[in-house]
Amino acid sequence: MEKHGTLLSYIWGFASSIVLTLVAYVLTEIHVNSIHEAIPHEILIPVILTLAVIQLAVQLIFFLHLGAEKGSRSQLAIFIATIIIVLLIVVSSIWIMSNLNANMTPDQINLYMQDQGSF
Amino acid sequence: MTAAAHEARANDRSIFGFWVYLMTDLIMFAGLFAAFAVLRNNTFGGPAGHDFFNLPFVLEETMILLTSSFSCGLMTLAANRGDKKQTFLWLAATFVLGVSFLTLELGEFSRLVAAGNGWTRSAFLSSYFALVGTHGLHIAVGLLWIAVAAVQIWIRDLTPFTASKLNRFALFWHFLDLVWIFIFTIVYLMGAAL
Numbered sequence: 401m402e403k404h405g406t407l408l409s410y411i412w413g414f415a416s417s418i419v420l421t422l423v424a425y426v427l428t429e430i431h432v433n434s435i436h437e438a439i440p441h442e443i444l445i446p447v448i449l450t451l452a453v454i455q456l457a458v459q460l461i462f463f464l465h466l467g468a469e470k471g472s473r474s475q476l477a478i479f480i481a482t483i484i485i486v487l488l489i490v491v492s493s494i495w496i497m498s499n500l501n502a503n504m505t506p507d508q509i510n511l512y513m514q515d516q517g518s519f
Numbered sequence: 520m521t522a523a524a525h526e527a528r529a530n531d532r533s534i535f536g537f538w539v540y541l542m543t544d545l546i547m548f549a550g551l552f553a554a555f556a557v558l559r560n561n562t563f564g565g566p567a568g569h570d571f572f573n574l575p576f577v578l579e580e581t582m583i584l585l586t587s588s589f590s591c592g593l594m595t596l597a598a599n600r601g602d603k604k605q606t607f608l609w610l611a612a613t614f615v616l617g618v619s620f621l622t623l624e625l626g627e628f629s630r631l632v633a634a635g636n637g638w639t640r641s642a643f644l645s646s647y648f649a650l651v652g653t654h655g656l657h658i659a660v661g662l663l664w665i666a667v668a669a670v671q672i673w674i675r676d677l678t679p680f681t682a683s684k685l686n687r688f689a690l691f692w693h694f695l696d697l698v699w700i701f702i703f704t705i706v707y708l709m710g711a712a713l
Contacts, residue, residue, distance in 0.1 A: 486549040493553035
């Protein structure tokens with residue numbers, strides 16, 4: 401069982417996760433405190449999402465020891481398949497629901513909400 | 520096949536089986552994330568994320584959970600080299616950090632409910648409580664698991680069998696930290712930025 405990692409790999413994973421978290425946090429604080437001027441919204445959102453994905457990769461490698469070696473190859477395969485399902489669920493939900501919103505007039509939405517007993 | 524090799528293979532298989540469970544759990548979280556993403560603007564006159572999110576507080580929660588993930592990793596290193604004392608030490612550290620994370624989270628929930636902003640207030644708050652609360656429930660189950668594992672090691676000693684259980688617990692705990700990265704980014708950071 402060599403795939404359990406070493407002390408060094410855990411320290412690397414921990415240190416880089418802290419740095420990635422702090423960078424995302426500080427960027428968001430600058431954005432909020434400058435009333436969205438210093439870092440525009442269109443830049444902040446992709447940047448912090450990318451930082452989260454990098455941290456995901458870091459922790460998968462250093463904490464969960466997911467890699468291409470023989471022991472964890474099947475784990476990696478099922479993980480990739482799961483990520484595809486996750487993206488399908490999340491992206492298509494957002495896509496369909498925003499499309500629905502865009503194709504309904506505010507009056508239609510109000511009528512629908514009344515019909516559903518929301519008001 | 521030698522007994523040790525047999526055990527190692529059985530251990531690998533149980534790790535793989537547990538990994539498959541974690542992946543199904545991930546799909547459940549995907550559903551909750553999708554619901555949150557769709558409902559995040561449906562505040563129905565109630566507060567939006569940027570009205571009550573306290574970023575330094577959430578950063579504190581994140582750092583506590585991240586540190587517990589690290590101490591959990593050190594616990595598996597100790598367990599795999601058969602060091603019972605160190606295993607207990609890092610297991611205890613993980614437990615204490617997990618409890619403080621859960622205490623902070625429940626504190627935030629009770630403040631929201633006390634202010635009349637519970638899960639019935641709006642679709643946004645329903646999806647927020649469902650997503651963050653499900654993660655918190657997993658943390659609570661993990662804490663129970665630590666307690667059971669500690670008793671088991673106390674009684675049955677640190678054998679390859681109990682060590683393999685600790686390895687699966689570690690997988691679970693690291694997985695919860697992975698999910699939290701996205702709760703931190705998508706719910707809190709993006710919620711405060713909007």
